Amino acid sequence: MTIPTELKYTESHEWVKDNGDGTVTVGITDHAQDALGDLVFVELPEVGKQLAAKDACAVVESVKAASDIYSPVGGEVTAANEALDGAPETINEDAYGEGWIYQLKLSDPSELDNLLDAGAYEQVLADEG
Amino acid sequence: MGSRTPLFAEHERLGARIVHFGGWDMPLHYGSQIDEHHAVREHSGVFDVSHMRPVDIEGADALPYLRRLLANDVAKLKQPGKALYSCMLNPEGGVIDDLICYYRGPERYRAVVNAATAEKDLAWMQEQAQDFKVSLTPRQDLAMLAIQGPDARTKAEPLLPAALREPAMALKPFFAAEDDDWFVGRTGYTGEDGFEIMLPAGQAAAFWTALLDAGVTPCGLGARDTLRLEAGMNLYGQDMTEEIGPLESGLGWTVAFDPKERDFIGRAALEAKRERGDLQRFVGLLLTGRGVLRSHQPVVVEGRAIGEVTSGGFSPTLQRSIALARTEPAVGDDCAVEIRGKAVPARVVKPPFVRNGAAQITL
Numbered sequence A: 001m002t003i004p005t006e007l008k009y010t011e012s013h014e015w016v017k018d019n020g021d022g023t024v025t026v027g028i029t030d031h032a033q034d035a036l037g038d039l040v041f042v043e044l045p046e047v048g049k050q051l052a053a054k055d056a057c058a059v060v061e062s063v064k065a066a067s068d069i070y071s072p073v074g075g076e077v078t079a080a081n082e083a084l085d086g087a088p089e090t091i092n093e094d095a096y097g098e099g100w101i102y103q104l105k106l107s108d109p110s111e112l113d114n115l116l117d118a119g120a121y122e123q124v125l126a127d128e129g
Numbered sequence B: 001m002g003s004r005t006p007l008f009a010e011h012e013r014l015g016a017r018i019v020h021f022g023g024w025d026m027p028l029h030y031g032s033q034i035d036e037h038h039a040v041r042e043h044s045g046v047f048d049v050s051h052m053r054p055v056d057i058e059g060a061d062a063l064p065y066l067r068r069l070l071a072n073d074v075a076k077l078k079q080p081g082k083a084l085y086s087c088m089l090n091p092e093g094g095v096i097d098d099l100i101c102y103y104r105g106p107e108r109y110r111a112v113v114n115a116a117t118a119e120k121d122l123a124w125m126q127e128q129a130q131d132f133k134v135s136l137t138p139r140q141d142l143a144m145l146a147i148q149g150p151d152a153r154t155k156a157e158p159l160l161p162a163a164l165r166e167p168a169m170a171l172k173p174f175f176a177a178e179d180d181d182w183f184v185g186r187t188g189y190t191g192e193d194g195f196e197i198m199l200p201a202g203q204a205a206a207f208w209t210a211l212l213d214a215g216v217t218p219c220g221l222g223a224r225d226t227l228r229l230e231a232g233m234n235l236y237g238q239d240m241t242e243e244i245g246p247l248e249s250g251l252g253w254t255v256a257f258d259p260k261e262r263d264f265i266g267r268a269a270l271e272a273k274r275e276r277g278d279l280q281r282f283v284g285l286l287l288t289g290r291g292v293l294r295s296h297q298p299v300v301v302e303g304r305a306i307g308e309v310t311s312g313g314f315s316p317t318l319q320r321s322i323a324l325a326r327t328e329p330a331v332g333d334d335c336a337v338e339i340r341g342k343a344v345p346a347r348v349v350k351p352p353f354v355r356n357g358a359a360q361i362t363l
Helices: A030-036 A109-114 A118-128 B008-013 B033-042 B062-069 B118-131 B152-159 B162-169 B201-213 B221-230 B267-276
Strands: A014-018 A023-028 A039-043 A056-062 A066-070 A075-080 A102-106 B017-021 B024-029 B045-048 B053-058 B083-089 B095-105 B108-113 B135-138 B142-148 B176-179 B182-185 B194-200 B217-219 B281-287 B298-301 B304-315 B320-327 B334-339 B342-349
Touching (some): A023 A030, B008 B201, B024 B033, B024 B221, B033 B045, B033 B221, B045 B221, B062 B108, B083 B118, B095 B182, B142 B201, B152 B162, B152 B201, B304 B334, B320 B334
Antiparallel strands (some): A039 A056, A056 A066, A075 A102, B045 B142, B053 B135, B182 B194, B281 B320, B298 B334, B334 B342
16 A cells, blocks of 8 residues: 655555645545545545535445545635546546545635654554554 | 354455455455446356255155245146245245245255345254154355356356256256266356355365356455345345235235135235235335445435335446335335435336346436
C-alpha cells in the first residue's frame, strides 16, 4: 500500500492534498480502495455546497457495499470529479491521482493541522491490523 | 478462525482476500471480483465450493423418505445421475434450506446443502429419518469445485480421471456421472454451462492447480454472488428464509403439488397460503436511475413502501444495478427504490437478467 508523504490523511481513510492556493483536493487512500474492492458507483458532492469537517459528503459503492466519505476539512466544494461517473474504477487504479473525488475552498486553513501525516496514517493502518 | 477447505493454502498462495462465510474462511476474490465475473461469462472460472456439504442418503426407504422431506418430488428422477433442485421446508412452509438432490441408483441419492445451514439441515434430516429405513452420511471427505463458463467443460475434460472423460462430456444439463469418489454434475450457479465436481479432498489441490495451469481463472465468492444474481438464482437466507416460503420467493415451480396424495413437510401450510391468495410477488428490478441496489432497500410506488429488495448489486455484464425483490401482488412495470432516503426510479423485469453470456432483458 502506498502512502505518499506529501499528502495529509484522516483516520477514516481520506487523503487531502494542499493545492497551496487556499483549496484542497480530497480522495480515498490506496488502502481504502483495496479494502473496498472493485468500485462500481460514486455519488459526488454538489459544487457550491458548504461542508463542515467530518460531514458525510460523498458515497463510494463497491461490489460489496456502500461507504460514506467524510470531508476531512470544512469549506465550499469547488469541483467534483465528474469523470468518475462513467469510470468509478479509476479510484481503484489511481487513488491518489485521476481518482480524486472533489476539491474544496478551505474555510479555515488551520484545520489542515488536525490531519495526520503519512507516518501517523501508517500507524493507523498498523493499529487496525 | 473459521473452518478451512482443502484448498485454503492455494487461496493464500494466490493472495486471495479471505472472508468469513457461514463458519468458513473462504476467498472473496483474488484481486478483482469484476474481472473474475467476466472470466466466467466469457471464458471459464473455477470456484472452491468445498464448504458446501454433500450428504449421501441410502437405504430401502430412501425414496419415500425424500418424498416426505422435500417440496419437489424425487420420484421424477428415473435415470441415474439426474438432478433435482428442491426446497426443504418446515411445517409452516418456510424454507430450512435449498439443495440439489441427485439420483444415483435404486435406493441411493446424494443431496448437496448450503455451508451455513449444514449442521441445522443434518439435525433436521436425522430427525425426519427416524421412521424410515435410511442412512445419512455427510461426506466431509470430499472437496467440491465449480468450473463454469463457455469453455469450462472442454478445459476440465482432459483433467478428469480417464474413465470419467467420455461420460462427463456426454452429460445433458442437470445430469451427473460418477466413478469411484469422483462425481461430475453438469450443474452450476452462474447461468453458464459447466461442471460441479466432487472429488476426494486429497486430490483437490492437484486438480485445482491443473485447472489454473490450463488457463481457468480462480474466482471467489464475490463473483459467485454477482453471477448468480444476474442468472436470477436465489440465495438462501436472503431471497427465502425460514419465514418466507417458496411461493413468495419465485420458487413455486420447484414445489410438486402433484400427485395430491404425496404428503411432504410444509404441504398443508403452502396449500392454505395458496388458497388465501394475495401472495407477494417475487420480481426482478433494473435500476434506471443512479445508484446501487442492496438488500433491504424499500421498493416504493407513489410514496408508499410496497416491498423490499432481497438481493441487489451491480451487474458487471449489464453495467447496471439489478436486484431481486419481494413486493405486494399488484406491482406495475415501474417503481422506485429508496436509496439513502431518495426514491430512485427502477423498472420491474422478469429474471433471469443474463444467461450464457447474453442479456435476457432490454436495458
